[in-house]
Amino acid sequence: MVIEIDFNSDEAIYVQLCNQIIMGIATSQFREGEQLPSVRQLAEMIGINMHTVNKAYTILQQEGFVKIDRRRGAIIAIDLNKLEALDEAHDMLSVVLARAMCKGVTKNEIHELVDEIYSNYGL
Numbered sequence: 001m002v003i004e005i006d007f008n009s010d011e012a013i014y015v016q017l018c019n020q021i022i023m024g025i026a027t028s029q030f031r032e033g034e035q036l037p038s039v040r041q042l043a044e045m046i047g048i049n050m051h052t053v054n055k056a057y058t059i060l061q062q063e064g065f066v067k068i069d070r071r072r073g074a075i076i077a078i079d080l081n082k083l084e085a086l087d088e089a090h091d092m093l094s095v096v097l098a099r100a101m102c103k104g105v106t107k108n109e110i111h112e113l114v115d116e117i118y119s120n121y122g123l
Contacts (some may be wrong), residue, residue: 002029005046013048017056022065025076026121036066036074 003020005013024030036042039057043050057074060066064079100110 014056030076034076
């Protein structure tokens with residue numbers, strides 16, 4: 001498991017951690033049913049506070065990416081609610097696209113970027 005945290009980033013560490021795990025799921029680095037390291041183990045591996053890892057795991061659980069099991073810890077368990085995922089993607093993309101349009105990014109450039117990103121996930 002390779003997780004890289006940018007300690008100089010303006011993005012919160014727990015957000016970076018969540019995003020890294022979600023990208024790991026999308027790229028099949030993490031698979032359904034796979035156990036993530038314990039909060040303590042991951043905190044030590046990365047060199048961050050255990051509360052930060054716990055916050056990330058809690059958010060991932062709330063968003064339907066992991067299940068917390070008292071005996072096994074955090075387990076990859078994707079909630080397959082496609083309609084909810086589409087609604088969330090719509091909301092997030094609306095802002096991203098508006099920002100890009102304000103900066104002069106064209107529709108074709110966005111399409112090329114989406115195709116490139118999807119190809120990274122083997123889709």
